[in-house]
Structures are given as C-alpha cells and as structure tokens.
Amino acid sequence: MQADNKILDDLARVAGGALGAFSSLREEAEGQVRAQLERILSRMDVVSREEFDAVRAIATKAREEQEAMAERLAVLEAQLAALTGAKATADIADPGPAAGDTP
Template sequence: MQVDNKLLDDLARVAGGAIGALTGLRGEVEAQVRQQFERILSQMDVVSREEFEAAREMAVKARTEQEDLTERVTALEALVATLVAERELSHAAPGPKRSARAHGAADQTPAPDAS
C-alpha cells in the first residue's frame, strides 16, 4: 500500500509542478502578447483613451451650444416676422382723415400783390 501512496505522491508532485510551469508560462505569454499589442498600437496613429474622451466632451458641448443657438435664432426670426407683420399692418391701414388745414392748405393762399 505504501508503494501506491508513494506513486500517487510522485504523480501529484509532477502534476503540481506542471501546473506551476504552465501558470508561469501563461503569465509570460500574456506579457509577450501585451507588449506586442502595445508595440503595434504605438506604431499606428491611434488616439489614447484620454484624448478620445476629451474630444468627445468637446463635441457634446459644441452640439449643446449649437442646439441652444438654433433655438435662439428661431425665436429671433419669429420675433422679427411678428414685428414686420405689425409694421405692414399699421402702414396699410388707413389712418384718420386730416383736414386740409392740417395738410398745409392754409400756407397755399396767394401772397398779396406787391405792385
């Protein structure tokens, strides 16, 4: 029975050592893959996450300001249209009739003859 236990202990040690070696190998492979990706990305013209987020925030701010300005322009156009319409109505409507005297008829009397 002890021979079986010794054999099992040896197998367990070999398996543990293999697992340890595979774990170390896995970590090394991951590090190599990460380095290779970093090297490829550094050669490409790719923005960093921070640069992307900053540009995104600027775009959101610009879009919001553009929408606000569009609303203001629309409101101002409506105001101008209303004022133009009111002005046209006030000029088109006949005003109260004035007497001939109000139009300067009194000034049109002939001057006395000096001769």
C-alpha cells in the same frame, strides 16, 4: 498502498508545479504580446479607447449645445419676424407725410 499514495502525491505536486510554470509562462507571453501590439499601434497613430470615449463625449455635448442654440435661434427669428411684421403693418396703415405734402 502507502507507496501508491506517495507516488500519486508526488505526481500531483509535479503536475501542480508544471501548471504553475505554464501559467507564469502564459502570463509572460501575454505581457510581451500586449507590449508589442501597443508599440505597433502607437506607430500607427491609433487612439486608445479612453481617448475615443472622451472625444465622443465632447462631440455629443457639442451636438446637444448646437441643437439647443438652433432652437433658440428659431424662436428669436420668429419673435423678430413678428416684431418687424407688426411694424410693417403699422407703416402701411400710417405711411406718414408724402414727399409733396406740406405740413
């Protein structure tokens, strides 16, 4: 029985070592694949996720500012129309001296 346990312990140790080696090999292969993909993508002029998110945030902010300015412009145009409409109404009611009138 003692010999069987020793053999099983040795097999477990060897299997654990093999799994560790495979794990290291897998990590190294992933690193090489990732590096190769980064080189390929850099040649293709593709942006990273971080750059994309940053530009997206800038575009969202610019859009919000543009919408706020459009609303402000509409209010100002309405105020101007009200002012010029009131002035036009006053001019119609009191046109002032005519060209042929003498003061």
